[in-house]
Amino acid sequence: MRARMKLTLAIMAAAALGLAAVAQANQNDNINAAVALTLNVFDETTNIGSTVQPGEPLTPPSNSWCPENDIQRYAGATLWYFVTGNGKQIDVSTEGSAIDTVMAVYKTATSPSVANVIKCSDDSAGDLFSRVSFQSLAGAGYLIQVGGRQLCPADVAPCFNGAGVQPAAPPTGTIRVIARFTPPPPVPPPPVVVRPPPPEVIRPATSLSPKPYFRRSRGRIVYLGIKVGKLVVRQLPTGTRVQVGCTRGACPAQVRTAGENGRVEFPRMRNRKMRRGRQIVISATKPGAIGSYIRYFIGRNRAAKVELCLKPGDKQPQMKC
Ligand SMILES: [Ca+2]
Numbered sequence: 001m002r003a004r005m006k007l008t009l010a011i012m013a014a015a016a017l018g019l020a021a022v023a024q025a026n027q028n029d030n031i032n033a034a035v036a037l038t039l040n041v042f043d044e045t046t047n048i049g050s051t052v053q054p055g056e057p058l059t060p061p062s063n064s065w066c067p068e069n070d071i072q073r074y075a076g077a078t079l080w081y082f083v084t085g086n087g088k089q090i091d092v093s094t095e096g097s098a099i100d101t102v103m104a105v106y107k108t109a110t111s112p113s114v115a116n117v118i119k120c121s122d123d124s125a126g127d128l129f130s131r132v133s134f135q136s137l138a139g140a141g142y143l144i145q146v147g148g149r150q151l152c153p154a155d156v157a158p159c160f161n162g163a164g165v166q167p168a169a170p171p172t173g174t175i176r177v178i179a180r181f182t183p184p185p186p187v188p189p190p191p192v193v194v195r196p197p198p199p200e201v202i203r204p205a206t207s208l209s210p211k212p213y214f215r216r217s218r219g220r221i222v223y224l225g226i227k228v229g230k231l232v233v234r235q236l237p238t239g240t241r242v243q244v245g246c247t248r249g250a251c252p253a254q255v256r257t258a259g260e261n262g263r264v265e266f267p268r269m270r271n272r273k274m275r276r277g278r279q280i281v282i283s284a285t286k287p288g289a290i291g292s293y294i295r296y297f298i299g300r301n302r303a304a305k306v307e308l309c310l311k312p313g314d315k316q317p318q319m320k321c
């Protein structure tokens, strides 16, 4: 009873605010005159003088499809509204109405019935106001029925059981209806995948400054290989370990580590004669980096360079750069 006293006070407050004065007449008394609601815009219409049409589904005829608080509800002096689904959640409420309302939503544009009712509500919006939320289909029509909550003589169930217990006259006054669309909850962003940075790639520049290495024999020049001018390895990340060796012991194994200038030179290769068929092998490596593996194949009077890459930690090349 306290709630109903609150509603009385709410009605008085609404009257003070002139709520009833702006309400429209009940032009949407009948189903085929349902008023189209604009989403997020209040409609204020009085149900004074509204009726229940013959065959109109009332809200509800039994508590099997409006079980709120397990008390049967019965809407009288009904008004009808219409919304078009937008594929999102739609929330319809009578909050702020001047009377105790009951509401039902039907998935149909023309013929509401027990078979197509979606949901009904008596007091879901609090303070005896009604609220129905439903997932709409884009383009589908929905009829909304709102009436005054029919009161039984003692306000106890059953209000109306078709066995002769008749309800009292339904409350009438300004009914305020709003349909809001509720966007679906935001989809959480995909987890950020933190990928490790790509490994550093060592791509040195090398030079031998080679000159043909030959001897004269009976007035003819016989090419024996090349003579290294100087072996310089440049464009090295700081800390790169550069190792130089030759096949058939043609040169001593040598190791240098690059400083900030990114350059190392191998003085023991200076003016070194490399006979045809020998190879100079240069590897440049650094922990965690893709290293460089270079072979110079000594020919008759030139050196052919082949460069491969070393996976981090490997000593033999397994990949092309
Ligand atoms: Ca009606």
Ligand SMILES: [Ca+2]
Pocket (backbone or CB within 6 Å): 100, 101, 102, 121, 122, 123, 128, 129, 130, 149
């Ligand atoms: Ca109610």
